[in-house]
Amino acid sequence: MAIEPDRLDQPGRELAAMLKRLRRRAGLSGVRLAAHCNMSQSKISRIEGNKARPSLLDVQQILRALDVSPAVAAEVTALARIAQTEWQGGRALRRKGLDKKQLQLARLEASSTTFRYFLLSMITGLLATPAYVRASLGDAPSEQQMKTVALKLERQRVLFDRSKRFTFLLTEAAVRYPLIPRDELAMQIDHLTSLSRQPNIRIGILPMDTCLGTGALNTFTIYDEAVATAEPDLGAIVFRDARDVQDLIARFTRYEEQALFSGHARTQLTDWAEACRSGR
Structure with missing residues (x-):
């Protein structure tokens, strides 16, 4: 239906x-x-x-x-x-204030211990440099931008809580998306490389030639095994039904099996960062 x-x-x-x-x-x-x-x-x-x-x-x-x-x-x-399924439209979120969304995410992050992120087309705020965060809010009302940037950067502290476990899967398109100038993007990619050395953070890379199977792809996040969000362009869908969450976990696991991790991922990230600096 x-x-x-x-x-x-x-x-x-x-x-x-x-x-x-x-x-x-x-x-x-x-x-x-x-x-x-x-x-x-x-x-x-x-x-x-x-x-x-x-x-x-x-x-x-x-x-x-x-x-x-x-x-x-x-x-x-x-x-x-x-x-159990909830739609959060982009317009409604902007009306309520983007800072409210950041506070909601911070509460969800505080109450969860295992995080799975599949990033299709952009880098998530938890992994973003200040320049990337500011650019990602380029179309937000100016009065909301400063507060939202500060809250996004504050949320990054959760990455250093060793009791929590993070797995980020990023497509090549997400890593190399030209949201910011090339030199700044190279620094953003360097930041991913640095974070991949954190013992509680796994960063997996999916190069362009990776086959992820049939069907439409979209960014999604899974918090423990309780809540998941999917993010089409105009908003977000929140899933609480255990069957939907398990379906997304199964999908994430398939992608994870094809990703590059650790040294292999860092080698690829370094190549992409150097390509940005050299203009390739």
Whole structure:
């Protein structure tokens, strides 16, 4: 079933309303339902008010407590799976303020320990030099740029937390994308080489002649095995359904098996940096 991006929050509202209706039909108060589900009453209230997105496990616990029919359980579970997907449009993000997005990412990074990044066409902010970060925000409102640059650079501190593990897969197109002048791009590539020596950071390179299989490609990020984001040009899609996350992990693993790492990656990066400096 195709879902229009601007309607992706509608399943969340419908799910919240349906769970509330089913609770009332069962003659249970929020307090009694919470006790049956081993949840807090405030969590039940937030779920029914569409203030918190329930996991599939949460929904299944609620449905068991309400003793609904198998047909109703299947309908609600299907709706819950759709509600696990969220569209974040670029225009909406700019209206809210790009700094808000940076704070959201920082919280997600603080609560995660294993990170997987597939970078198709540009270098992510965590790996970017200040010049690259500023250039990547070139079309942002000027009043947001300075604060967002500072927050992006501040977020890079997470890379030096040795309790966290990062794997970045970059295509040749992402590494060599001419977002900044050649000399600055050479320094950006040198920065990737330096970061690849960090013990908790793996940087894999996918040269242009690497075959990544059929189908459309896009940048995506996986946080632990809980949340994933995919980034088409006009925004981002957030996946929370475990099946979607596992599909992306499987895709990432296929790409990872073809990537150059360690010394092989650094040799390739050095060649590309020198090509920038020499004008090749």
